[in-house]
Amino acid sequence: MKTKVEEEKDVGAVDLSHYMQWVIGVLSREHKYPAVHTYRSTLRSFRAFSGGGAEALPMSEVFTQGRLKEYEEWLMQRMLSLDTVSTYMRTLRAVYNRWAVPGTAGHNPKLFDDVYTKVSSHTKRALTERQFGKLMYADTQRLSEEQRCVLAYFLLMFLFRGMPFIDLAYLRKKDVQGNTIVYRRHKTGRQLTIHIPKEALPLINGCKNRNCDSIYLFPILDGQAKNSGWNLYRFYQAALRSFNRMLRRVAKILLPGVKVSSYTARHTWATLAFHIGMPVGIISQSLGHSSIKVTETYLKPFENELVDKANRELISSVRKSKKRDDLMRNRL
Structure with missing residues (x-):
């Protein structure tokens, strides 16, 4: 009897579209509709990059560093935001990691190293x-x-x-x-x-x-x-x-x-x-984040801001100390 992982690999052994549609079906049954929306958008985008036809998209050809880099460049040429590029790339990475489980034979942990997958902070919107x-x-x-x-x-x-x-x-x-x-x-x-x-x-x-x-x-x-x-x-x-x-x-x-x-x-x-x-832990709990790392993404740009503020306060403290010493000398 085949394991769940083996069944998933069979579904997507030939074609990316077949596999992603299968995953979309799983997500739909789990009522994860925002994820369904993202997976459908990613698949639609990658199919357009690949010519927009009904031809097969072999997994072995899709998940190569060269093909992924070409897709990233195609997205950039269409003036899409970095957030959108990252979303599509991270979705493909999730598909790859589901199909070729990390730690198993055939999985390439560096496959997505050369494409944009960063999660940018949105603190500028605050x-x-x-x-x-x-x-x-x-x-x-x-x-x-x-x-x-x-x-x-x-x-x-x-x-x-x-x-x-x-x-x-x-x-x-x-x-x-x-x-x-x-x-x-x-x-x-x-x-x-x-x-x-x-x-x-x-x-x-x-x-x-x-x-x-x-x-x-x-x-x-x-x-x-x-x-x-x-x-x-x-x-x-x-x-x-x-x-x-x-x-x-x-x-x-x-x-x-x-x-x-x-x-x-x-x-x-x-x-x-x-x-x-x-505390960041309280902020994370209040927002209902799955981990503190997600919260830190929101707040990371402010780390330097707080350090700079502390540095200004330190310099100001030294300057005030010198003024006090000068004042004492003048009194003497």
Whole structure:
């Protein structure tokens, strides 16, 4: 009887498309729809790079350093962002590591060394304390009702410890238990319990779902009672695009010249928490990250910033010490 690994290798022994479609099926059954979206996009992109036809993509030909480098150059020529290039390359690496398990015969641990697979930090998307305060205490009379609700969602994501938009959209009415929200992160399945701060209450009351038949706390996914799984996730993707478009309009009114997206609230929470001295482990736990390493990716650029600040304080201390000595000598 074949092992699971042997069965997986049989599925993809000839063709990358067959194997990735098989993995996509596994991810779909596990309800990991963001991963399904990423795998489908990667496969579509690689097929376009390979000519766009229905010809086979032998695994042995795809997973060579030369072919992967050609694919990276093809992506770069299309002016894709480094984040997108990295996402496609890391997805292919995950496919390769699943097909040729690390440590087994035939696995090449250096296969992806010459292509871009870095996870860039998004701290540049974070708002400063002052900028976020402008949104938090803004006069919303200039905003339409829809814009006020979009701003409320953005503020709630921050107040709910940097909650991602997908988790906010999928929140159910039954997740609210007294003065807490108990839910599972859509990405990791990890259960989180969040105390509802008093600042969040008027925002919740202003935008909560008025549809008694809906299971959702907010009307972001309303009208999708008959949809589930992949179809519901596709509707969420459309809702996310709509949210970001409207959020940009809100920012243009309240924070002219500042780029804001659904990611900004989460990164702002992590960044400001770091600056007030909150331990990285607590930040990681609050965000529901799978490991502290993920959190460190958010915060890495600020390490040098803090070191430089400490250096300035040290130099200032030495300078003040010299001034005190000079003052004492003059008194003598």
